[in-house]
Amino acid sequence: MNFDDILYEASEGIATITINRPQVLNAFTGKTVDELTRAFMQAWADRSVRAVILTGTGDRAFCTGGDQSTRSADGYDHVARSERGVDIDDLYSVIRDIPKPVIAAVNGYAIGGGHVLHVICDMTIASEKAKFGQVGPRVGSVDAGFGTGYLATVVGEKKAREIWFLCRQYTAEQAREMGLVNAVVPHEKLMDEARAWAAEIVLLSPTAIKLAKQSFNVSSEQFRATGAFASSAVSLYYATEESQEGRNAFMEKRKPDYSKFTT
Numbered sequence: 001m002n003f004d005d006i007l008y009e010a011s012e013g014i015a016t017i018t019i020n021r022p023q024v025l026n027a028f029t030g031k032t033v034d035e036l037t038r039a040f041m042q043a044w045a046d047r048s049v050r051a052v053i054l055t056g057t058g059d060r061a062f063c064t065g066g067d068q069s070t071r072s073a074d075g076y077d078h079v080a081r082s083e084r085g086v087d088i089d090d091l092y093s094v095i096r097d098i099p100k101p102v103i104a105a106v107n108g109y110a111i112g113g114g115h116v117l118h119v120i121c122d123m124t125i126a127s128e129k130a131k132f133g134q135v136g137p138r139v140g141s142v143d144a145g146f147g148t149g150y151l152a153t154v155v156g157e158k159k160a161r162e163i164w165f166l167c168r169q170y171t172a173e174q175a176r177e178m179g180l181v182n183a184v185v186p187h188e189k190l191m192d193e194a195r196a197w198a199a200e201i202v203l204l205s206p207t208a209i210k211l212a213k214q215s216f217n218v219s220s221e222q223f224r225a226t227g228a229f230a231s232s233a234v235s236l237y238y239a240t241e242e243s244q245e246g247r248n249a250f251m252e253k254r255k256p257d258y259s260k261f262t263t
């Protein structure tokens, strides 16, 4: 399968999927989301693959979410819906549903939708240089469902609300302390560590792993429906002046001014 925005490689039972848009810190467009979804389906269909690693190209970013330069007033479709009609909810679903563990190897910023991506992965290994956070309320967006409710099941309600309501960035060590990542390793050892974890999985019973993963998914399944509903709501929100102010401020490299908006 040919991809433009991502890299796909499979060997020794491990598929590695790499978001490859370093010029925008691996932010994704609809096309990127579509390619990621297809890459996960390819890893699912390949019976020799027992574990998947998701990472980003370069030293600076895992993924910084939707590519703001492609977002327009008529909404979310331009950010995360491809010509083929595949959207972010399908990507989140395939990461959860593929019956093989998915390890996020976070090599830098995991921000916005990029943060949600690593949260959805089964496990996260972080470079000591990694930075984590949500930015939606700053840039006029919100990725609810897995991005909010499921995050709260991972780090607790208070911490999840802090992450969303303050839009701070957290270090890899802070992320480990709050249970957001499984391990923190020296930057240059990140991919070796991720491959070592995946190689351990390769030796285990694939059916037992599948059953365990599917059973873990049961209690958070409600967030899939919340996410679909939230995507519909956000596509309406993106059309508003308030949301546009967030996006425009980011592109113009200034602070957003939400002072005239109320709710």
Ligand SMILES: CC(C)(COP(=O)(O)OP(=O)(O)OC[C@H]1O[C@@H](n2cnc3c(N)ncnc32)[C@H](O)[C@@H]1OP(=O)(O)O)[C@@H](O)C(=O)NCCC(=O)NCCSC(=O)c1cc(O)c2ccccc2c1O
Binding pocket: 023, 024, 025, 027, 064, 065, 066, 067, 068, 069, 076, 079, 080, 088, 109, 111, 112, 113, 114, 135, 136, 139, 141, 142, 143, 144, 230, 231, 234, 250
């Ligand atoms: C990630 C940062 C904190 C990094 O800051 P830093 O100062 O280190 O670097 P720069 O800001 O100078 O970035 C370098 C370069 O990359 C460009 N860039 C970075 N991120 C993006 C991006 N997301 N889109 C487009 N371009 C990006 C940046 O403009 C610079 O370009 P130059 O040409 O000037 O060199 C900081 O970059 C940052 O905060 N980025 C913004 C991240 C952001 O707004 N992400 C989108 C959030 S919304 C989202 O992801 C989202 C996705 C979904 O799929 C949803 C689905 C459903 C509902 C909601 C969704 C949703 O909210």
